[in-house]
Amino acid sequence: MSAKYDVELGMIRNIGIMAHIDAGKTTTTERVLFYTGSSHYIGEVHDGAAHTDFDEEEQKRGITIYSVATTCFWKPGDPEAHTAEDGAHRINLIDTPGHVDFTVEVERSLRVLDGAIAVFDAVAGVEAQSETVWRQADRYSVPRICFVNKLDRVGATLDRTVSMMRERLDAHPIVIALPVGLEGDFEAIVDLVTMELLTWPKAEDDKDKGRTFTRASLPEEHPIFEDATLAREAMIEALADVDDEIMEVFLGEATDSLSVEDIRAGLRRATLSLKGFPVLCGSALKNRGVQLLLDAVIHYLPSPLDMPPVEAEITAGRGQGDRVIREADPDGPLLALAFKLVQDSHRGAVVLFRVYSGTLRAKDQVLNVTRDRKERVNKLLLVLASKTEEIDAVGPGNIAAAVGLRFSTTGDTLILSKDKQRVVLPGMSIPDPVIFRSVEARSAADQRDLDQALERIQKEDPSFTVYEDKDSGQTLMAGQGELHLEVIVNKLLRDYRVEARVGKPQVAYRESSRAPARTDFEYAREVGGKRQYAKVSVEIAPRERGEGNLVESGLPETDEYIKFPKEFVAAAVEGISDALTRGPILGYPVLDVAVRLVAAEYIEGDSSVASFRAAATMATNKLVVEGGAQLLEPVMDVEVVGPDEFVGNVHSDLNTRRGRVLGMNPRGNAQVVEARVPLAEMVGYATALRSVTQGRASHTMQFAAYSEVPSSLQEDIVKKVRGY
Numbered sequence: 001m002s003a004k005y006d007v008e009l010g011m012i013r014n015i016g017i018m019a020h021i022d023a024g025k026t027t028t029t030e031r032v033l034f035y036t037g038s039s040h041y042i043g044e045v046h047d048g049a050a051h052t053d054f055d056e057e058e059q060k061r062g063i064t065i066y067s068v069a070t071t072c073f074w075k076p077g078d079p080e081a082h083t084a085e086d087g088a089h090r091i092n093l094i095d096t097p098g099h100v101d102f103t104v105e106v107e108r109s110l111r112v113l114d115g116a117i118a119v120f121d122a123v124a125g126v127e128a129q130s131e132t133v134w135r136q137a138d139r140y141s142v143p144r145i146c147f148v149n150k151l152d153r154v155g156a157t158l159d160r161t162v163s164m165m166r167e168r169l170d171a172h173p174i175v176i177a178l179p180v181g182l183e184g185d186f187e188a189i190v191d192l193v194t195m196e197l198l199t200w201p202k203a204e205d206d207k208d209k210g211r212t213f214t215r216a217s218l219p220e221e222h223p224i225f226e227d228a229t230l231a232r233e234a235m236i237e238a239l240a241d242v243d244d245e246i247m248e249v250f251l252g253e254a255t256d257s258l259s260v261e262d263i264r265a266g267l268r269r270a271t272l273s274l275k276g277f278p279v280l281c282g283s284a285l286k287n288r289g290v291q292l293l294l295d296a297v298i299h300y301l302p303s304p305l306d307m308p309p310v311e312a313e314i315t316a317g318r319g320q321g322d323r324v325i326r327e328a329d330p331d332g333p334l335l336a337l338a339f340k341l342v343q344d345s346h347r348g349a350v351v352l353f354r355v356y357s358g359t360l361r362a363k364d365q366v367l368n369v370t371r372d373r374k375e376r377v378n379k380l381l382l383v384l385a386s387k388t389e390e391i392d393a394v395g396p397g398n399i400a401a402a403v404g405l406r407f408s409t410t411g412d413t414l415i416l417s418k419d420k421q422r423v424v425l426p427g428m429s430i431p432d433p434v435i436f437r438s439v440e441a442r443s444a445a446d447q448r449d450l451d452q453a454l455e456r457i458q459k460e461d462p463s464f465t466v467y468e469d470k471d472s473g474q475t476l477m478a479g480q481g482e483l484h485l486e487v488i489v490n491k492l493l494r495d496y497r498v499e500a501r502v503g504k505p506q507v508a509y510r511e512s513s514r515a516p517a518r519t520d521f522e523y524a525r526e527v528g529g530k531r532q533y534a535k536v537s538v539e540i541a542p543r544e545r546g547e548g549n550l551v552e553s554g555l556p557e558t559d560e561y562i563k564f565p566k567e568f569v570a571a572a573v574e575g576i577s578d579a580l581t582r583g584p585i586l587g588y589p590v591l592d593v594a595v596r597l598v599a600a601e602y603i604e605g606d607s608s609v610a611s612f613r614a615a616a617t618m619a620t621n622k623l624v625v626e627g628g629a630q631l632l633e634p635v636m637d638v639e640v641v642g643p644d645e646f647v648g649n650v651h652s653d654l655n656t657r658r659g660r661v662l663g664m665n666p667r668g669n670a671q672v673v674e675a676r677v678p679l680a681e682m683v684g685y686a687t688a689l690r691s692v693t694q695g696r697a698s699h700t701m702q703f704a705a706y707s708e709v710p711s712s713l714q715e716d717i718v719k720k721v722r723g724y
């Protein structure tokens with residue numbers, strides 16, 4: 001352990017910065033890293049020198065471990081304290097993706113962070129995408145503080161975003177910082193909790209990018225004093241609305257009796273309970289307001305101590321299936337979650353992880369419970385803004401990187417191999433990939449680059465898979481949605497600079513069988529002058545949607561079968577499974593059927609593993625058709641959020657897409673329309689939605705289930721997929 005970096009549990013903050021694209025997430029992060037002393041310069045987004053990009057090789061590929069999680073230190077009231085020894089808190093800053101389409105990406109970051117900063121653009125306010133990101137954080141109950149950025153821009157106001165938070169997000173904002181001047185005149189901020197004025201040097205004198213600032217009691221003669229007094233009253237009233245303790249004071253005595261500590265404690269309670277959201281403001285680009293935001297991270301966002309202890313499931317031995325609680329105890333058994341794998345150009349695979357309980361030490365042998373693999377941690381790294389530092393150990397509540405793990409990836413649970421009890425953290429649900437695109441290298445020379453790039457991307461993103469179509473020999477990339485694959489294609493072509501041709505997005509259909517059927521199948525051939533024989537009887541029955549396949553040997557345990565060669569049975573079962581990977585309609589995998597081998601015959605000398613395998617495959621192919629082959633399509637859970645007046649349009653548009661509206665609920669002054677819609681009908685939906693709602697609504701969707709394609713459409717789809 002290192003005195004420089006180790007702090008008590010209550011002094012750790014694991015946070016993310018969430019924002020609409022362009023709201024200023026990168027610019028704000030840069031300032032955070034600069035003011036916390038973790039970096040010695042500010043890389044500006046527009047000159048391409050942001051920290052996330054400083055490694056040239058990685059800049060080409062757009063990934064760095066620094067951009068996934070970075071650790072920095074901050075002490076409110078002492079901007080020069082940059083280590084644990086100085087009494088600073090430790091902030092582990094975790095990247096959150098801007099696109100909510102990538103369920104796995106969003107989940108992985110929301111799983112490991114305890115609180116978040118939501119950044120808004122003071123001109124645009126709460127945009128549709130900010131709304132989507134906000135709702136995702138609601139779903140995971142992530143406490144948030146808000147930063148209304150870009151107050152220097154023409155048209156900026158604090159009030160607009162605050163009222164939009166009420167109206168669009170149905171949130172309870174509590175404004176705790178007041179800007180002095182706006183747009184070009186924006187120069188200072190009043191901390192409403194302490195009634196202090198924070199002033200930064202004018203742009204021409206700002207030699208150290210806003211690092212030096214003054215904080216002084218707001219004088220009564222200051223022109224903003226009256227406004228600030230009113231704003232402070234409003235802050236206390238807004239806090240009293242959601243906090244009983246403050247309410248009591250508010251109703252009883254004069255609010256003057258509330259100390260700074262009382263107000264901070266109230267704001268902390270409101271934030272942790274998600275009843276209120278402290279709102280700060282500033283301009284990251286003009287270097288104003290970020291220090292106050294950092295203070296608020298420490299004052300109001302949760303530490304791991306505020307989080308409920310994690311629950312894990314026992315996977316083997318006594319109590320299998322039971323849940324156990326793991327406290328954040330450094331001496332307890334290790335429990336850690338790998339939340340991101342990054343291919344680092346110098347170090348190979350680097351796994352970022354969070355420890356929930358116990359302590360992980362360099363050279364420890366760990367067990368990846370998810371994959372049932374033992375492996376060794378060669379090195380542990382603390383990731384700071386512009387360097388990594390080797391550390392000996394990581395304790396609970398903290399985030400670090402491990403080098404040397406070969407099997408671990410996003411979502412895996414790690415424990416120590418020597419620990420007796422095997423437990424696993426609730427898995428991240430990785431939905432089936434529902435959409436795919438073909439990809440082909442432009443030349444044989446590009447093939448190797450393509451293969452390597454695809455392998456890397458696949459390792460980093462478990463929701464992305466690559467496979468080969470057996471018929472066409474084409475390489476197919478499958479993912480969670482159009483946008484997911486588009487981002488990957490961009491990565492391939494731009495970051496990895498692979499020369500490749502990429503096909504159009506296609507829906508991943510499945511096939512099934514409608515009714516029970518049975519077939520007796522005799523396989524008798526001459527192959528290379530040798531007789532091959534096998535006879536099998538196979539039964540098929542449909543299963544409920546979502547149940548998956550069941551393939552088994554149902555041979556009775558009669559005398560006839562006691563001596564039946566086991567390898568022939570195993571080969572037949574394999575043959576059945578093989579047949580189910582390619583359905584008879586379009587060659588998509590067959591889903592939700594039970595297939596059993598119910599009788600078999602062999603001839604000594606003529607029968608072989610190969611003949612049983614072939615017989616079972618052919619019998620199954622025939623059976624799926626006899627049972628009534630059926631095409632299945634992925635159906636998505638779609639959620640559209642928008643103003644009331646557009647609900648009619650959204651509704652009728654979804655109807656034309658074979659959608660089924662499941663419900664409509666008000667949220668704030670908006671309406672949430674929930675529907676189930678076939679994915680095939682959702683191509684280009686974002687554009688269509690924009691046009692029927694004048695850009696006021698947003699949508700999210702995720703895979704719900706496979707469902708039967710109506711028979712009237714099956715033929716059209718077959719023609720389309722085959723390219724007729």
Ligand SMILES: Nc1nc2c(ncn2[C@@H]2O[C@H](COP(=O)(O)OP(=O)(O)OP(=O)(O)O)[C@@H](O)[C@H]2O)c(=O)[nH]1
Nearest residue numbers: 021022023024025026027045149150153283284285
């Ligand atoms: N005027 C002004 N511009 C800002 C401010 N903060 C950021 N910007 C600019 O806004 C643009 C977007 O900022 P980024 O920091 O890249 O925003 P982001 O949210 O990280 O955007 P993505 O990287 O696209 O997700 C850049 O051109 C910034 O220079 C601000 O406080 N004031």
